Structure formats: structure tokens, C-alpha cells
Amino acid sequence: MTDRPRLVAVRAGALFDGVSGTLMLDPVLLMNGPVIAAVARAGTPPPGAEVVDLPGTTLLPGLIDTHVHLAFDAGPDPVAALARRDDDAALAAMRAAGRAALHAGITTVRDLGDRGYLSLRLRGTAGLPTIVAAGPPITTPAGHCHFLGGATEPTPQAVRAAVRDRADRGADVVKVMASGGTMTPGTRQETSQFTVELLRAVVDEAHRHGLPVTAHAHGTGAIRMSLDAGVDGMEHVSFWSADGVDDPGDLTGRIAGSGVTVGLTVGVAPVPGAAPPPAIAKRLPRIITNTRRLYEAGAHLVLGTDAGIGPTKPHDVLPHALQQTTMIGLTPALALTWATSRAAAACGLGGTKGRLAPGLDADIVAVDGDPLADLTALHRIRAVFARGHRVV
Ligand SMILES: [Zn+2]
Known part of the structure; x- marks a missing residue:
């Protein structure tokens, strides 16, 4: 590193702060090392500050x-590809994935399933996004993603020990596979993997160690049991049934009333020759309908992409996900809020990330144009700062 000044003033055309639905015009954002020192309209950079001029751009919090x-x-076939890699090769691929995300303006990722706790080792690496990590998801023997190493006997003692192991290793969140999933032969999305008692044991042990729990839950039964068990978050929430998609019935209101965070799985990159699996494509219209109902009922929704699981899910797919939220009725301003301040809170980082305000981490993206008018601006990256370091 060269001895660059600690104070850096960024001047841009506009600024979205991550919370309000309007832009600040002619902002000057002052960074002091890794944190934001000030955000002001048309201010004068202090003497001695390095000035970065980005005319015509909008500054926003890192996605x-x-x-x-x-x-x-x-x-x-990401499962086979991972199986072929030893840990060093897997870590190299994971660094490349992280760099791709960061260069697309994604300055924080929550990794909800690795092998052998590898994502925990990458936390704090310069040139990568901030990583919030679960380690291997807790699953049943031969259950969804068992090959990642989180297979656990379905007993209260065993699932509590699995949670304690994650706490001891410093995981940030506990991920539990409440239902089967798409990429594991022999499991089915509509089938529950754990009883509500076992899910309760996972939640109780995690909370005892100060860790949140998010449950992978496709099927209606797994969604209901996760809610009953008191999880903090649920992923997918597709109401997947054997031949289609269930009507959520009372669960829409229950989810909304619970305040549980629902991680919507969105974001498909336009990759020539690649398409989502047919089983997902045929269910998508009803999944979108149910999701729209959840949104209208006031459920606490956030955006996750499941990046990595297939060719249409590269690690920089999130900007596409924001554009695709119009399917459930979001405005660009709301989509950006969900992918910044609301996402930060969901990841336990509401005090340090997701907003452009003094004292917060200097994770900043500059895009050409006005993303509140046109989210395709997110594909026109002019600069990315991660904890004050310019990486693009
Ligand atoms: Zn996933």
C-alpha cells in the first residue's frame, strides 16, 4: 500500500443514502480511512484531502x-466441481467468486453454505467483500447439501452439538436445512428434514450463543415448522409441493405477523444457452404470486441470489435481482433499500453497513446515471470502495 492520505473526498452528481427514497444532489462524501466521516451537499473538501471527482455518477452504499x-x-455442475477441488483449490475459486462480486459493487455477502468452514477463513481478506459466514449448513445424514459436511444425526443432543461447533468456530449465523433442495439427489423440496422439536433445539442453542438462525425452507411443512421453532430467518419460502406450488393459506399472515426475515431467492443473469431448471421455471409464476402476497401483507423480505448454484447465478448476479423485483411490485428506490440498509440489518450489520452516513463503513459504489430512475445503471459501475479502499 502507498501512503495515501487518510482523508478522501468523493464528489459525484447524486447520492442515495440507502434509506430515503430521494437523491441528494452534488454530494461530497468524505472518507477517513475505512469509515465515512461526512456526507454533505455541495461542500468543500477539507485541505489535504485527496479529491476523487466522479461527475455524472450516483453514489450508493455497497450492495x-x-x-x-x-x-x-x-x-x-457446481457440486461435482467442488468435490474435485481440495481446500486450497476451493479457496482460490472462492476468492475469484468474491472478487467478481466486489467488482460488481457487492461489498458484503452472506455465505449460507460452504464446505469445511472455508468461507470463515476468507473473512477480512483485502480485495474481497465483507463476508458473513454460516459454515456448512446443518442437515440430516444424506440430507440437502450433506456433501458440504454438515450432516447431523436427528437428535436434540446432536443438533445442539452441531450449533455449538459453529459457535466455537466463530460462525456469524447458523443455517439449517429444514427441507430438501434442488441440487441434492435423493432429497425433495417439499419434504421436511427435521421435526419442529429439533428445529427448536437448533434455535435455542444458537440463541444461547448469540447467533441467529436462518432455515432453508421450500415446502409448506418446513416453512410452518421453522416459524413454530422461532427461527430468525427463512430462505426461499417457495411453498414447493410435489407437483407445483401450494396455496400458503394462513401462513402468509403468520409470516408477516412474525417479523421473521424472508430471504427471497431472486436474480437470473442472461447467460446464452443457460436457463433455470425446468422444475423451477414451471413453478415460478405461482411462486411470484405468493411472494407478492407476502409483500402486500407486510412480510419482512430481503433479497438473496443463491449465487454460485448454476450458470444463471454468477456471483455478480445481484444487480439483475434488483431489476427483477419489479415482478413483485417494488420500485427501484425500494429495491435499492432492500439491497443495502435492509440487507445489512438482516446480516447483523445494521450499525456498520448499508447506509451512507458518518461513522459507517466506507463501502461505496458509484454508477453512471440515476439508479432510482433506471436500475440498469447498476451495470455501469464507475467506482467501488470497500472499507475505504478503491477496488474499481
Ligand atoms: Zn443456498
Whole structure:
């Protein structure tokens, strides 16, 4: 590192602060090392500050993807590809995945499933996004993603020990597979993997150690049991049934009333020759309808991409996800709020990330144009700062 000044003033055309639905015009954002020192309209940079001029751009908080898998390489068979890699090769691929995300303006990712706690080792690495990590998801023997190493006997003692192991290793969040999933042969999305008693044991032990729990829950039964068990978050929430998608019935209101965070799985990159699996594509219209109902009922929704699980899910897919939230009725301002301040809170980082305000981390993206008018501006990155370091 060269001895660059600690004070850096960024001048841009506009600024979205992560919370309000309007832009500040002619902002001057002052960074002091890794944190934001001041945000002012048309201010004068202090003497001695390095000045970065980005005319015509809008500054926004670095984007946050609440559900990624750095260990999956977004190829046609990410499970087989990971199995072929030893830990060093897997870590190299994970660093490349993280760099791709960061260069797209995604300055924080929550990794909800790695192998062998590899994502925990990458936390704090310069040149990568901030990583919030679960380690291997807790699953049943031969259950969804068992090959990541989180297979656990379905007994209260065993699931509590699995949670304690994650706490001891310094995981930031506990991920539990409440239902089967798409990428694990022999499991089914609509089938529950744990009883409500076992899910309660996971939640109780995690909370005892100060850790939140988010449950992978596709099927209606797994969604209901996760709610009953008191999880903090649920992923997917697709109401997947054997031949289609269930009507959520009373669960829409229950989810909204519970305040539980629902991680919507969104974001498909336009990759030539690649498409989502047919089983997902045929269910998508009803999943969108149910999601829209959840939104209208006031459920606490956030955006996650499941980046890494296939060719249409590269690690920089989140900007596409924001554009695709119009399907459930979001405005660009709301989509950006969900992908910044709301996502930060969901990841336990509401005090340090997701907003452009004094005292917060200097995770900043500059895009050409006005993303509140046109979210495709997110694909026109002019600068990215991660904890004060310019990486683009
Ligand atoms: Zn996932």
C-alpha cells in the first residue's frame, strides 16, 4: 500500500443514502480511512484531502447479497466441481467468486453454505467483500447439501452439538436445512428434514450463543415448522409441493405477523444457452404470486441470489435481482433499500453497513446515471470502495 492520505473526498452528481427514497444532489462524501466521516451537499473538501471527482455518477452504499455460496462456482455442475477441488483449490475459486462480486459493487455477502468452514477463513481478506459466514449448513445424514459436511444425526443432543461447533468456530449465523433442495439427489423440496422439536433445539442453542438462525425452507411443512421453532430467518419460502406450488393459506399472515426475515431467492443473469431448471421455471409464476402476497401483507423480505448454484447465478448476479423485483411490485428506490440498509440489518450489520452516513463503513459504489430512475445503471459501475479502499 502507498501512503495515501487518510482523508478522501468523493464528489459525484447524486447520492442515495440507502434509506430515503430521494437523491441528494452534488454530494461530497468524505472518507477517513475505512469509515465515512461526512456526507454533505455541495461542500468543500477539507485541505489535504485527496479529491476523487466522479461527475455524472450516483453514489450508493455497497450492495449486500444476503444469500450466496462462494464455494459453488456457478458452472453447470457446481457440486461435482467442488468435490474435485481440495481446500486450497476451493479457496482460490472462492476468492475469484468474491472478487467478481466486489467488482460488481457487492461489498458484503452472506455465505449460507460452504464446505469445511472455508468461507470463515476468507473473512477480512483485502480485495474481497465483507463476508458473513454460516459454515456448512446443518442437515440430516444424506440430507440437502450433506456433501458440504454438515450432516447431523436427528437428535436434540446432536443438533445442539452441531450449533455449538459453529459457535466455537466463530460462525456469524447458523443455517439449517429444514427441507430438501434442488441440487441434492435423493432429497425433495417439499419434504421436511427435521421435526419442529429439533428445529427448536437448533434455535435455542444458537440463541444461547448469540447467533441467529436462518432455515432453508421450500415446502409448506418446513416453512410452518421453522416459524413454530422461532427461527430468525427463512430462505426461499417457495411453498414447493410435489407437483407445483401450494396455496400458503394462513401462513402468509403468520409470516408477516412474525417479523421473521424472508430471504427471497431472486436474480437470473442472461447467460446464452443457460436457463433455470425446468422444475423451477414451471413453478415460478405461482411462486411470484405468493411472494407478492407476502409483500402486500407486510412480510419482512430481503433479497438473496443463491449465487454460485448454476450458470444463471454468477456471483455478480445481484444487480439483475434488483431489476427483477419489479415482478413483485417494488420500485427501484425500494429495491435499492432492500439491497443495502435492509440487507445489512438482516446480516447483523445494521450499525456498520448499508447506509451512507458518518461513522459507517466506507463501502461505496458509484454508477453512471440515476439508479432510482433506471436500475440498469447498476451495470455501469464507475467506482467501488470497500472499507475505504478503491477496488474499481
Ligand atoms: Zn443456498
